[in-house]
Amino acid sequence: xxxFADYKNLWVFIETYKGKARSVGLELLNPGKELARQMGxxxxxxxxxxxxxxxxxxxxxxxxxxxISVEGPEFAHxxxxxxxxxxxxxxxxxxxxxxxxxxxxxxxxxxxxLACRLKTGLTADCTALSIDEESGNMAWTRPAFGGNLMATIxxxxxxxxxxxxxxxxxKKVEADSAHKGNVIKEAISVxxxxxxTRLVESIQEISGEIIKLEDAEIIVxxxxxxxxxxxxxxxxxxxxxxxxxxxxxxxxxxAGWIPHAHQVGQTGKTVGPKIxxxxxxxxxxxxxxxxxxxxxxxxxxxxPEAPIFSVADYGIVGDLFEILPVMAAEIKKLKNA
Amino acid sequence: xxxxxxxxxxxxxxxxKIDPVTNTLIRDxxxxxxxxxxxxxxxxxxxxxxxxxxxxxxxxxxxKQAEAALKECLAVGGDKAYLVTDRAFGGxxxxxxxxILSCTVQYLEELSGEKFDIIFCGKQxxxxxxxxxxxxxxxxxxLPQITCIQDIKxxxxxxxxxxxxxxxxxxxxxxxxxxxxxxxxxxEPRYPTVKAKLAANRAQITHITTAELTNLTVxxxxxxxxxxxxxxxxxxxxxGGGTIIQExxxxxxxxxxxxxxxxxxxx
Numbered sequence: 001x002x003x004f005a006d007y008k009n010l011w012v013f014i015e016t017y018k019g020k021a022r023s024v025g026l027e028l029l030n031p032g033k034e035l036a037r038q039m040g041x042x043x044x045x046x047x048x049x050x051x052x053x054x055x056x057x058x059x060x061x062x063x064x065x066x067x068i069s070v071e072g073p074e075f076a077h078x079x080x081x082x083x084x085x086x087x088x089x090x091x092x093x094x095x096x097x098x099x100x101x102x103x104x105x106x107x108x109x110x111x112x113x114l115a116c117r118l119k120t121g122l123t124a125d126c127t128a129l130s131i132d133e134e135s136g137n138m139a140w141t142r143p144a145f146g147g148n149l150m151a152t153i154x155x156x157x158x159x160x161x162x163x164x165x166x167x168x169x170x171k172k173v174e175a176d177s178a179h180k181g182n183v184i185k186e187a188i189s190v191x192x193x194x195x196x197t198r199l200v201e202s203i204q205e206i207s208g209e210i211i212k213l214e215d216a217e218i219i220v221x222x223x224x225x226x227x228x229x230x231x232x233x234x235x236x237x238x239x240x241x242x243x244x245x246x247x248x249x250x251x252x253x254x255a256g257w258i259p260h261a262h263q264v265g266q267t268g269k270t271v272g273p274k275i276x277x278x279x280x281x282x283x284x285x286x287x288x289x290x291x292x293x294x295x296x297x298x299x300x301x302x303x304p305e306a307p308i309f310s311v312a313d314y315g316i317v318g319d320l321f322e323i324l325p326v327m328a329a330e331i332k333k334l335k336n337a
Numbered sequence: 338x339x340x341x342x343x344x345x346x347x348x349x350x351x352x353x354k355i356d357p358v359t360n361t362l363i364r365d366x367x368x369x370x371x372x373x374x375x376x377x378x379x380x381x382x383x384x385x386x387x388x389x390x391x392x393x394x395x396x397x398x399x400x401k402q403a404e405a406a407l408k409e410c411l412a413v414g415g416d417k418a419y420l421v422t423d424r425a426f427g428g429x430x431x432x433x434x435x436x437i438l439s440c441t442v443q444y445l446e447e448l449s450g451e452k453f454d455i456i457f458c459g460k461q462x463x464x465x466x467x468x469x470x471x472x473x474x475x476x477x478x479x480l481p482q483i484t485c486i487q488d489i490k491x492x493x494x495x496x497x498x499x500x501x502x503x504x505x506x507x508x509x510x511x512x513x514x515x516x517x518x519x520x521x522x523x524x525e526p527r528y529p530t531v532k533a534k535l536a537a538n539r540a541q542i543t544h545i546t547t548a549e550l551t552n553l554t555v556x557x558x559x560x561x562x563x564x565x566x567x568x569x570x571x572x573x574x575x576x577g578g579g580t581i582i583q584e585x586x587x588x589x590x591x592x593x594x595x596x597x598x599x600x601x602x603x604x
Contacts, residue, residue, distance in 0.1 A: 080483075104503075109472060111469070112435075121564030148573075150571050153565050155565050155566070197509055199508075200507075274603070275604070315581045326588045327591045331604060
């Protein structure tokens with residue numbers, strides 16, 4: 001271990017979107033704290049942004065021991081070049097042993113660029129984190145083959161050891177707004193000529209509807225069995241009653257009934273909510289690959305032979321147009337009771 | 338446009354089964370396909386070629402049987418195909434793989450005397466699911482990257498792309514040359530014509546090995562050149578035997594389900 005004596009502390013990268021910390025960074029402060037404690041190190045939240053004040057407070061509230069904050073207009077929106085440049089400078093200066101990054105679209109853009117620049121190992125889309133007892137390295141566990149195989153990966157010979165971690169796997173601790181710590185403010189200005197990509201616009205397509213599938217505790221998904229695009233209202237109504245996100249099968253997306261961001265499965269998202277309710281989805285293996293890791297699976301389908309039933313904890317064989325409204329009503333009754 | 342598309346041959350996960358005794362993946366006899374995201378990438382590249390003309394080179398790193406994947410690509414838009422293959426490359430993680438591919442890009446550019454304008458990758462392979470090789474390759478070469486794109490437009494010496502986001506999408510632009518990684522696009526990959534398929538089947542696939550890649554340091558490839566090590570693999574526990582509800586009236590089934598879920602403290 002002594003070759004890494006210079007490297008210490010576990011860093012959690014707090015990703016922001018439109019200036020606000022995304023949930024995943026705050027979630028990672030929870031396992032991060034426990035892992036840092038086991039390593040005898042501190043947990044540091046790293047925030048890049050235009051104005052970090054609120055996000056610094058949030059990082060402390062969710063358990064950071066220390067915060068490194070870099071502010072500047074070039075960090076207002078995620079930019080591969082600017083963020084990699086700044087993080088490389090920070091890593092050179094402070095030498096963290098370990099870094100956790102949320103496995104979002106930005107995180108999975110940033111992680112490999114950074115890891116390659118630092119010539120270190122990166123493990124993608126982890127769903128479990130621990131310390132390898134034999135070696136003291138981080139043990140990064142992740143699904144492959146669409147969740148059919150799990151692999152535990154070590155990065156024994158380089159530092160920092162970096163992983164991206166799937167959103168929604170860990171839960172945030174209860175926020176404690178009284179918790180404070182040391183803030184290190186680093187001034188880093190990015191040379192303009194290294195910035196090659198430019199964000200022209202950022203379009204929020206779906207407003208009001210929760211579509212953060214990876215973050216969702218409950219997902220209600222619709223498939224071909226809905227028959228037509230308007231019938232997604234049945235799925236939305238149940239999702240609303242449950243406070244759930246809306247997902248979809250590839251068939252529904254390919255038919256143009258709902259945008260690809262909702263797609264669960266092999267060429268869509270891989271999700272692992274507490275409850276996954278599949279409505280009118282037959283359960284092709286590509287779909288199962290994306291949701292098989294859910295804690296509780298509920299299937300509603302009129303075909304008793306549909307493969308979705310083979311993975312379901314609860315299944316209803318019947319007409320979803322009759323079943324979903326009654327479920328929504330029953331759930332509302334429960335909530336109001 | 339001089340375009341490079343990087344593809345991977347992957348097992349068709351639809352056909353993957355788990356050996357119930359050893360609890361490992363059965364890969365023997367599983368058909369191989371071109372990674373679906375790479376097919377979307379090739380389709381975007383082919384659409385650019387349709388519009389502006391140019392040439393599409395396809396590379397694949399893998400064993401000899403991956404020639405089949407390259408032939409499929411030649412049938413749907415690829416003009417030239419290379420298999421990057423060497424025993425030394427076995428066991429490469431993403432950092433080592435992206436290094437090998439970056440050396441391949443340099444080699445091909447020197448060979449033709451022409452730089453690639455756009456390098457396409459799929460956003461991730463469906464076997465490893467890491468999605469790291471594209472960005473790491475861009476970093477090795479020193480090119481800008483834009484990941485997870487759904488669509489692309491060439492405007493003079495720059496590209497304007499649509500990047501998928503959970504909330505909607507971003508429009509980004511960068512000057513060429515650049516590396517892009519492609520998610521599912523609005524365009525279904527085209528089918529080959531019979532004629533194109535026959536021609537592709539007859540095509541000779543050129544191999545690129547350590548002998549050609551004189552710019553490559555072998556120690557940076559394979560297991561030795563890989564900072565990440567697989568400690569173990571295991572198959573996740575599968576559950577079985579759920580509760581099936583089928584009352585005479587669908588509404589009764591619904592009421593029963595909610596009661597069961599509520600009883601199990603799920604909701």
